[in-house]
Amino acid sequence: MALVSNAGLLQLNGKASDGEDYSSADDNVLPLSVVLEETPLSVHAPLVTSFNDRIRPLLDAVDKLRHLKVMQEGIQLPTIVVVGDQSSGKSSVLESLAGINLPRGQGICTRVPLIMRLQHHPDPHPELFLEFFGKTVPTDETNISNAINDATNEIAGGGKGISNTPLTLVVKKNGVPDLTMVDLPGITRVPVHGQPDDIYEQISGIIMEYIKPEESIILNVLSATVDFPTCESIRMSQRVDKTGLRTLAVVTKADKAPEGLLEKVTADDVNIGLGYVCVRNRIGDESYEDARMEEAKLFDTHPLLSKIDKSMVSIPVLAQKLVQIQATIISKCLPEIVRKIGDKLNMNISELKKMPKHLSSVTDAMTAFLQIIGSSKESLRKILVRGEFEEYPDEKRMHCTARLAEMLNQYSVELQTGAENDSSEKFLMEEITVLEEAKGIGLPNFLPRTAFLTILQRKVKAISGTPIDFVAKSSTRRAAQNLIAKMKERSTQVVTDIVEMEKLTDYTCDPEYMMVWRKLMENQNAFNTVMNNNYNPSNILMEGFGEIDVGHLRPYPNVRDEAFDLKMRITAYWKIVLKRLVDCMALHLLFSIQMLVNKDMEREIVNEVMGCGGGGVEQMLEESPSVAGKRERLKKSIKLLKESKEVVAKIIDRITINED
Numbered sequence: 001m002a003l004v005s006n007a008g009l010l011q012l013n014g015k016a017s018d019g020e021d022y023s024s025a026d027d028n029v030l031p032l033s034v035v036l037e038e039t040p041l042s043v044h045a046p047l048v049t050s051f052n053d054r055i056r057p058l059l060d061a062v063d064k065l066r067h068l069k070v071m072q073e074g075i076q077l078p079t080i081v082v083v084g085d086q087s088s089g090k091s092s093v094l095e096s097l098a099g100i101n102l103p104r105g106q107g108i109c110t111r112v113p114l115i116m117r118l119q120h121h122p123d124p125h126p127e128l129f130l131e132f133f134g135k136t137v138p139t140d141e142t143n144i145s146n147a148i149n150d151a152t153n154e155i156a157g158g159g160k161g162i163s164n165t166p167l168t169l170v171v172k173k174n175g176v177p178d179l180t181m182v183d184l185p186g187i188t189r190v191p192v193h194g195q196p197d198d199i200y201e202q203i204s205g206i207i208m209e210y211i212k213p214e215e216s217i218i219l220n221v222l223s224a225t226v227d228f229p230t231c232e233s234i235r236m237s238q239r240v241d242k243t244g245l246r247t248l249a250v251v252t253k254a255d256k257a258p259e260g261l262l263e264k265v266t267a268d269d270v271n272i273g274l275g276y277v278c279v280r281n282r283i284g285d286e287s288y289e290d291a292r293m294e295e296a297k298l299f300d301t302h303p304l305l306s307k308i309d310k311s312m313v314s315i316p317v318l319a320q321k322l323v324q325i326q327a328t329i330i331s332k333c334l335p336e337i338v339r340k341i342g343d344k345l346n347m348n349i350s351e352l353k354k355m356p357k358h359l360s361s362v363t364d365a366m367t368a369f370l371q372i373i374g375s376s377k378e379s380l381r382k383i384l385v386r387g388e389f390e391e392y393p394d395e396k397r398m399h400c401t402a403r404l405a406e407m408l409n410q411y412s413v414e415l416q417t418g419a420e421n422d423s424s425e426k427f428l429m430e431e432i433t434v435l436e437e438a439k440g441i442g443l444p445n446f447l448p449r450t451a452f453l454t455i456l457q458r459k460v461k462a463i464s465g466t467p468i469d470f471v472a473k474s475s476t477r478r479a480a481q482n483l484i485a486k487m488k489e490r491s492t493q494v495v496t497d498i499v500e501m502e503k504l505t506d507y508t509c510d511p512e513y514m515m516v517w518r519k520l521m522e523n524q525n526a527f528n529t530v531m532n533n534n535y536n537p538s539n540i541l542m543e544g545f546g547e548i549d550v551g552h553l554r555p556y557p558n559v560r561d562e563a564f565d566l567k568m569r570i571t572a573y574w575k576i577v578l579k580r581l582v583d584c585m586a587l588h589l590l591f592s593i594q595m596l597v598n599k600d601m602e603r604e605i606v607n608e609v610m611g612c613g614g615g616g617v618e619q620m621l622e623e624s625p626s627v628a629g630k631r632e633r634l635k636k637s638i639k640l641l642k643e644s645k646e647v648v649a650k651i652i653d654r655i656t657i658n659e660d
């Protein structure tokens with residue numbers, strides 16, 4: 001009969017005394033009726049019940065996720081973590097649960113995290129193996145202790161140092177509970193001989209990493225021989241689990257210190273939310289069967305120990321509690337794990353997609369290259385030729401067709417102004433001087449062509465800088481710099497040629513020339529009237545020139561008419577020249593742009609990339625180490641998460657089928 005009830009005990013029907021329902025599924029927990037049935041409590045029953053078979057698939061899924069190292073992705077798994085001060089009896093508890101011989105003794109034995117996977121199997125022959133560094137090492141019950149020591153030496157070195165790399169021990173044995181636990185190095189304050197000085201920091205670092213996540217259940221192994229509040233492992237677990245709701249205490253060595261044990265576990269000074277289980281492990285060379293019988297006898301017959309409630313003593317009770325807690329925590333965590341795997345996978349896939357395409361062959365590189373040329377040509381065509389600016393809605397500088405039209409207008413205005421500015425001399429005086437110089441033998445009313453050309457050349461020269469300036473100004477962003485430089489050079493040449501041509505010849509088939517000239521010559525009568533009478537006022541209003549003073553021309557009666565005619569011809573012709581310059585410039589620019597978009601750009605890029613013996617293609621195949629590293633990391637993580645997703649998908653299918 002139970003004499004004592006434990007205030008903090010997690011009852012096996014699933015209700016903790018604090019009201020927290022550890023084994024029932026809350027709303028977001030998978031429909032796990034499989035794990036919610038009451039488990040019969042019998043200290044003499046085999047550790048395995050049908051209960052094990054039902055939680056086994058869930059545990060297998062979590063173990064597979066652990067094996068895949070999904071924790072590397074920041075996804076925590078429900079884990080029972082065994083902690084305890086050095087020599088508290090951790091390994092002894094584990095070997096009691098597993099019925100195998102683990103390295104035991106004084107001094108530091110557990111030097112790496114030992115993931116212990118216990119699995120019941122019907123075969124009477126146990127199957128044991130170790131997994132570490134990606135390899136599987138089979139072993140047996142006789143050699144397990146040595147095999148663990150060898151593996152530990154391989155992982156953490158031959159000395160007394162410790163390592164964070166876990167070692168997995170799989171024990172498939174008839175009668176063991178389906179349990180996975182992680183045994184961690186025992187906490188020691190003072191380094192023993194051969195241990196590094198910072199051994200405490202190293203061990204506590206590893207322990208904290210394992211017990212911190214909310215998904216961890218802390219199995220705190222306490223020796224009955226010590227005062228619980230002084231235990232380092234209690235201090236540590238209290239730091240991460242203040243309320244103690246995820247801490248279960250196992251009190252070892254009950255046989256060694258029975259006095260006051262009942263009071264210690266009843267008082268619960270150290271706030272253990274999941275309760276206490278007192279045990280007596282194997283001593284010396286006892287067999288497991290003998291050890292269990294001795295334990296049962298001890299708690300049944302010992303005058304002090306027998307007073308402790310039976311739900312708080314013995315290894316079988318511990319096994320059942322752990323199995324139930326494990327089922328509860330797994331059912332509680334699994335939906336969140338499924339969600340996190342999905343979220344993380346989607347995030348990584350979209351991040352990988354955002355990365356620039358990896359070019360692994362010359363064909364890939366060439367295809368990408370042609371695509372780049374194609375799309376840049378299309379972009380240029382849009383902004384330079386078609387005036388479609390949707391790629392740069394707010395960048396006025398990129399609205400090239402509009403900017404070009406503006407520039408051509410400005411150019412035309414500048415040409416006009418440039419031409420007008422040079423007429424600083426008095427009316428007709430320049431013409432008269434030129435005509436004087438061009439005098440030859442010939443009929444007087446034949447206007448010498450040389451005079452016309454001289455004036456024309458002067459005028460062209462005066463504005464010749466303007467078209468070249470204009471070419472220098474017109475450039476487009478984003479197109480390759482040297483291409484623009486070449487285009488400018490070519491345009492400057494063309495413009496210079498046009499100006500030179502205008503200087504050399506005086507030709508137009510434009511009827512406007514004659515029309516304008518005639519119109520201007522209509523002023524001649526009024527001009528002559530003023531000229532022929534010295535008493536007339538010397539001011540005259542002439543169409544195209546405004547009001548001008550012509551008094552200074554009176555001393556030149558012979559050449560005056562000729563000069564007048566020359567001036568009117570030049571004026572009419574100059575209009576044609578300016579128009580021609582603007583038109584030519586516009587045509588040339590549009591032509592250059594078409595050439596740039598359709599031919600030059602492509603040729604220039606090909607030259608750039610294929611130059612130096614085609615090394616450009618190889619360069620395109622090379623990725624910077626940081627990009628390549630990131631891509632590799634993402635790919636690895638996606639592979640891992642996909643595999644993890646498959647693992648959880650299978651288990652959810654299975655549960656759903658079972659539920660149906």
Ligand SMILES: Nc1nc2c(ncn2[C@@H]2O[C@H](COP(=O)(O)OP(=O)(O)OP(=O)(O)O)[C@@H](O)[C@H]2O)c(=O)[nH]1
Nearest residue numbers: 086087088089090091092104105109110186253281
């Ligand atoms: N009498 C008795 N001795 C025990 C009991 N449990 C453990 N021991 C002994 O206590 C010593 C330490 O036990 P271990 O299981 O090696 O302790 P540990 O915590 O794993 O040790 P480390 O891994 O070194 O931290 C061993 O000599 C065990 O035989 C028990 O219930 N009763």
